[in-house]
Amino acid sequence: MDILIGAEIFFSLLSVGQIKLNAELITLQKTQLGWIVSGKCKAKPNITRAICDLAVANAEDFVMEDENVDKTLQKFWEIEEVKGCESKCTPEHMNCENHFKENFKILPSGRFEVKLPFKKDPSALGSTFEIAQKRFLSLERRLQKTPEAYDMYKDFMNEYITLGHMSPIENIDFNMPHYFIPHQCVLRPDAATTKLRVVFDASC
Known part of the structure; x- marks a missing residue:
């Protein structure tokens, strides 16, 4: 075994060019990395053990015997395995x-x-409307002094609505559990793309 390649990049490596030596033998396939060989291989009667050549990070080739190969592959699958949460989770x-x-x-x-x-009853959030409203009005007064930033802020919020990240609400029942998230803007004039970023203060 020289290398393990995931299926997500395997087919992008293939090139035009394939040679079938024989229906019973091997096929040569041209790739971006050179020619690869695949197909059937008849084992010789005098072979008593399998040998696996591995390519490692430092590019030093070495030979591993059956037992070490088994342990290496077993460790690989154990690391990659996605285990359930039932046995170890709280x-x-x-x-x-x-x-x-x-x-x-x-x-x-x-x-x-x-x-x-929620770890606790959502009603434990308390009343957040007044805090969020106070911060919003303060932010609005500040942005009105810089029309360019104000327009960018409104564009950001309109984009959130367009993407479905938020939607207008009506007829709020303040007796039901609710939470209003205060938000503010961070200006980055030197940024190449996003010069204004909106920050939501959910920890409030």
Whole structure:
């Protein structure tokens, strides 16, 4: 074995050019890395053990015997394996995973949507409308002094609406659990692309 290549890049390496030596034998395929060989191979009767050549990071070739190859491959699969949470996770982690399984959906755009998990009753958030409103009015007064920044801020918010990240709400029931997120802007005049970035202060 010289190299392991994932399927996501394998086909991009293939080039035009293939030679079939024989239906019973091997096929030569031209690639971006040179020619590769694949196909059937008849083992010789006097071979008593398998040998695997590995290419490592420092490019030094070495030969590993069967037992070491088995251990190396086993370790590789153990590292790459995605194990379930049941055996090691805390009850809190399990609750979070179950919440995701029960409350996620795939949107027509292909994105995932999931309800926010709460460790405590959402009513513990308290009243956040007054804080968010106070910060918003202060921000608006500040932005009105710099029309260019004000326009960029409005463009950002309109883009959020267009992308479906947020939507207008009406008839708010303040007796139900709710949360208003204060936000502010960060100006970066030297940035090549995004000169204004909106920061949401969810920790408030």
